[in-house]
Amino acid sequence: MLRILHQIFRTGVVTEPLATEVENEVVLIGAGLEEAIRRRFSRSLVIRQVDAGSCNGCELEIIAMNNPIYNCERFGISFTASPRFADLLLVTGPVSVNMEIPLRRTYDATPGPKLVVAVGDCGCNGGIFGESYASLGGVGAVIPVDAVIPGCPPSPTDLLAGILKVVRGR
Amino acid sequence: MTTILAKMTAQFGTVASPGAASHGVPELSIPRTRFEEAAHLLKSAGARLVAEWGVDESLLGRGYAVIACFSAGRDYLLVRCELPLQDPTFPSLTKKYPAAFRFERQMESLMGLLPTGHVHSDHRPWIKFEDWPADAYPLRKGFDASQRMPRVAGEYRWARVRGEGVYEIAVGPVHAGIIEPGHFRFQAMGEDVLRLEERLGYTHKGIEKRFEALSWTQGAALAGRVSGDCTVAHALGFCRALEALCGVEAPPRAQWLRALFLERERIANHLGDIGAIANDAAFSFLLYQFSRLKEAILRSNHRLFGHRYLMDRVVAGGVAVDLGCDGSAGMIEELAWLSDEFERLVEIYDRSSSLEDRVRTTGTLSPELARDLGTVGFVARASGQALDCRVLAPFPPYDRFEPEMTVLASCDVHARAWVRVSEIRDSIRLIREFLATLPGGEISLPLPPAGPDRSGFSVVEGWRGEIVYWLQSGSRGEINRCMIRDPSSVNWLGLEQAVLGNIVPDFPLCNKSFNQSYSGHDL
Numbered sequence: 001m002l003r004i005l006h007q008i009f010r011t012g013v014v015t016e017p018l019a020t021e022v023e024n025e026v027v028l029i030g031a032g033l034e035e036a037i038r039r040r041f042s043r044s045l046v047i048r049q050v051d052a053g054s055c056n057g058c059e060l061e062i063i064a065m066n067n068p069i070y071n072c073e074r075f076g077i078s079f080t081a082s083p084r085f086a087d088l089l090l091v092t093g094p095v096s097v098n099m100e101i102p103l104r105r106t107y108d109a110t111p112g113p114k115l116v117v118a119v120g121d122c123g124c125n126g127g128i129f130g131e132s133y134a135s136l137g138g139v140g141a142v143i144p145v146d147a148v149i150p151g152c153p154p155s156p157t158d159l160l161a162g163i164l165k166v167v168r169g170r
Numbered sequence: 171m172t173t174i175l176a177k178m179t180a181q182f183g184t185v186a187s188p189g190a191a192s193h194g195v196p197e198l199s200i201p202r203t204r205f206e207e208a209a210h211l212l213k214s215a216g217a218r219l220v221a222e223w224g225v226d227e228s229l230l231g232r233g234y235a236v237i238a239c240f241s242a243g244r245d246y247l248l249v250r251c252e253l254p255l256q257d258p259t260f261p262s263l264t265k266k267y268p269a270a271f272r273f274e275r276q277m278e279s280l281m282g283l284l285p286t287g288h289v290h291s292d293h294r295p296w297i298k299f300e301d302w303p304a305d306a307y308p309l310r311k312g313f314d315a316s317q318r319m320p321r322v323a324g325e326y327r328w329a330r331v332r333g334e335g336v337y338e339i340a341v342g343p344v345h346a347g348i349i350e351p352g353h354f355r356f357q358a359m360g361e362d363v364l365r366l367e368e369r370l371g372y373t374h375k376g377i378e379k380r381f382e383a384l385s386w387t388q389g390a391a392l393a394g395r396v397s398g399d400c401t402v403a404h405a406l407g408f409c410r411a412l413e414a415l416c417g418v419e420a421p422p423r424a425q426w427l428r429a430l431f432l433e434r435e436r437i438a439n440h441l442g443d444i445g446a447i448a449n450d451a452a453f454s455f456l457l458y459q460f461s462r463l464k465e466a467i468l469r470s471n472h473r474l475f476g477h478r479y480l481m482d483r484v485v486a487g488g489v490a491v492d493l494g495c496d497g498s499a500g501m502i503e504e505l506a507w508l509s510d511e512f513e514r515l516v517e518i519y520d521r522s523s524s525l526e527d528r529v530r531t532t533g534t535l536s537p538e539l540a541r542d543l544g545t546v547g548f549v550a551r552a553s554g555q556a557l558d559c560r561v562l563a564p565f566p567p568y569d570r571f572e573p574e575m576t577v578l579a580s581c582d583v584h585a586r587a588w589v590r591v592s593e594i595r596d597s598i599r600l601i602r603e604f605l606a607t608l609p610g611g612e613i614s615l616p617l618p619p620a621g622p623d624r625s626g627f628s629v630v631e632g633w634r635g636e637i638v639y640w641l642q643s644g645s646r647g648e649i650n651r652c653m654i655r656d657p658s659s660v661n662w663l664g665l666e667q668a669v670l671g672n673i674v675p676d677f678p679l680c681n682k683s684f685n686q687s688y689s690g691h692d693l
Contacts, residue, residue: 004518007514008455051349053374054373059398064461079347096374097299098371098372098373099351102343129375131316132375132380133319133379134374134375134379
C-alpha cells in the first residue's frame with residue numbers, strides 16, 4: 001500500500017506537465033469543449049464508441065484520449081457501454097457488410113437528439129479498404145453523420161478537436 | 171536439408187511444384203489423395219500445423235491448390251496439392267490437427283474448396299455470414315469484388331447445451347468498451363462457464379481479395395492496416411515475403427531499423443496490456459500508470475519517425491525514415507527512464523496480493539491444448555510452448571542478437587501477463603544492442619519487378635506472435651494471392667478453452683490476457 005501511495009505521489013498529476021505545443025492545443029480545445037458541453041449537454045457528453053469494422057488503429061487513439069495525459073473526462077466527456085445513455089456515437093470504419101446491421105441497431109437504440117461522428121480516413125470514406133463485397137465504405141453510407149475526423153489514425157488531440165467542432169456547431 | 175523435409179521426401183520423393191517454388195521456405199507438391207498421409211507423417215514427426223489455405227490458380231493455367239504450412243523446431247515446410255477446377259475437394263486434416271477445422275471452414279466459405287472426411291462435420295460458414303449468398307466465394311478469380319452482395323435469409327446454428335439450470339449469455343457484437351466487435355455465446359450454470367462459442371467475422375473487410383487489386387507498393391500500406399496495433403509486424407511480414415519473392419534483401423541499416431520498430435511496437439502494446447489486465451481485476455491504478463509509459467513511447471515514435479504507431483514506416487525494400495544521432499542518444503536516455511519506471515510498477519504488480527488472487531490459476535490453457543490448437547506467441551509461451559520465430563526462424567539482426575525466450579508453466583492469466591513483463595525487459599535490451607551496432611548506409615533499395623508466377627513466404631514474430639505471409643504473383647507479375655495468418659486466427663481457439671470452468675465475471679480478465687485481434691482474424 002505504501003508503495004502504491006509513494007508511486008502516486010512521485011508521479012503527481014501527469015495531466016498538466018505536457019509538451020508546450022500539445023498543452024496549448026489540449027487546453028485551448030478543452031476550455032472550449034468544457035464550455036460547450038456545459039451549455040449544451042448539462043455538463044456531460046456521453047459517448048458510445050462503435051467499431052464498425054476498423055483495423056483497431058482508431059480505437060487505440062480513442063483509448064488514449066482516456067489516458068491520464070489527455071484525460072478527456074476533465075472536460076465532461078465519458079464513454080458509456082450502452083447506446084441508450086449516449087449523446088454521441090463515435091464510429092470507426094470502414095463499415096463492413098457484417099457490421100452494417102449491428103451499426104444500424106446501435107444507431108436506432110440511441111435516443112434522439114443524437115450526434116454521429118465518423119472517425120478516421122476509413123470512417124470518412126472507406127480509406128484503403130474502399131468499397132467492395134465486404135466493405136460499404138464510410139460511415140455516412142449507412143447512418144447520417146454530423147461530422148468527420150480524418151486521420152490514420154487521428155491523434156487524441158485531433159479527436160478532442162473534432163468532438164469540440166461538432167458540439168459547438170449545434 | 172531440413173528434418174521434416176527429409177522425412178517427407180523419403181516417403182513421397184521429391185516433387186517439384188509448378189511455377190517457381192515458394193521463396194523463403196521449402197515446398198513439396200504431392201497428390202491430393204496423399205494429403206492426409208502427409209499430415210499423419212508430419213504429426214508423428216512432432217510438427218505443428220501453422221496454416222492451411224487455398225489458392226485459385228486458374229489465371230495461371232492451373233486449377234485450385236491447397237497449401238498447408240507445417241513447422242517443427244527451426245524448420246518450416248509447405249505441402250501443396252492441386253485440385254481440378256471441376257472437383258475442388260480435398261481430404262480434411264482435422265483428424266490429425268484439430269486446429270485445421272477453422273482454416274478449412276474458412277477455405278470452404280471463401281473459396282468453395284470442400285474438405286472431405288471432416289472429423290467434426292462442421293460445415294457452418296466461417297467469416298462468411300448466413301445472410302451472404304451461399305455461392306459467393308470471394309477468393310475465387312471469377313468473383314467480382316466490386317459488386318455489392320444481396321442479403322439472403324439464413325440462420326447461424328449455435329452449439330447448444332441443455333439441462334436444468336443451464337442458461338445462455340449472448341455478448342456482442344457491439345461490446346461494452348472501446349474494443350473491436352465480435353460475438354461470444356456463453357452457456358453457464360450458476361456462475362460457471364460450461365461452454366463458450368465465439369462468432370467472429372464482423373470486421374471482415376475483404377482484405378485478402380483487396381490485395382489482388384493493388385500494386386505491391388500499396389500492398390505494404392494495406393498490410394500495415396490488417397491489425398492497427400501490429401502495423402509494423404504486418405507490414406514487415408508482407409515486405410519480407412515480397413523481398414523473398416523478388417530475391418532481394420533490404421539493406422542492413424533498414425533491417426536494424428525494422429527490428430527496432432518491431433521491438434518498440436512490442437513494448438508499447440505489452441505496456442498497455444499489462445495495465446489493462448490489472449484494470450479488469452479492478453486495479454485501475456496500474457492501468458493509468460502503464461498507459462502513461464505507453465504514451466511516452468508513442469510520442470517519441472511520433473517525434474523520431476513521424477507516426478505514433480509507425481504506420482507506413484516499413485516499406486518494400488527497406489524503411490521510409492532514418493534515425494539521426496540525436497534521436498539515438500535520446501532513445502537511450504528514454505529507455506533508461508522507462509526501465510526505471512517500469513520496474514517500480516512491476517514490483518507493485520508483483521506485491522499486490524489482491525491482484526494475485528485474481529490472476530493466478532484463472533483462465534488456464536493446458537500445455538497440451540496450447541500445442542494441439544496450434545497457439546503461438548505469448549499465449550503459447552505462457553502455456554509451456556517454446557515458440558518465438560525471432561529465435562527459431564531469425565532474420566537479421568535477430569541472428570546476431572538472440573531474444574531471450576520466456577516460457578512459463580502456470581498457463582494462467584498471470585503467466586500471460588508475466589511473459590510480457592519479461593519481454594518488455596528483453597526488448598529494451600535488444601533496442602540498446604541495435605542502437606549500439608546500427609550499420610551505416612542506405613535505408614532502402616528499389617525492388618526489381620516481381621516476375622510472373624512466383625511466390626514468397628515469411629514469418630515475423632509480432633507482439634502477439636507468429637505472423638505468416640504467403641504471396642503469389644500472377645502471369646503479369648501482379649498480386650495473384652496474398653495469404654495472411656495472424657496469430658489471432660489460432661489463438662482465439664485457446665480462449666474458448668481457457669475460460670471453461672471459470673466464473674462468468676472472470677471472462678473479461680481471461681479475454682484481456684489473450685487480447686487477440688478481431689480485424690487480424692476476420693481480415
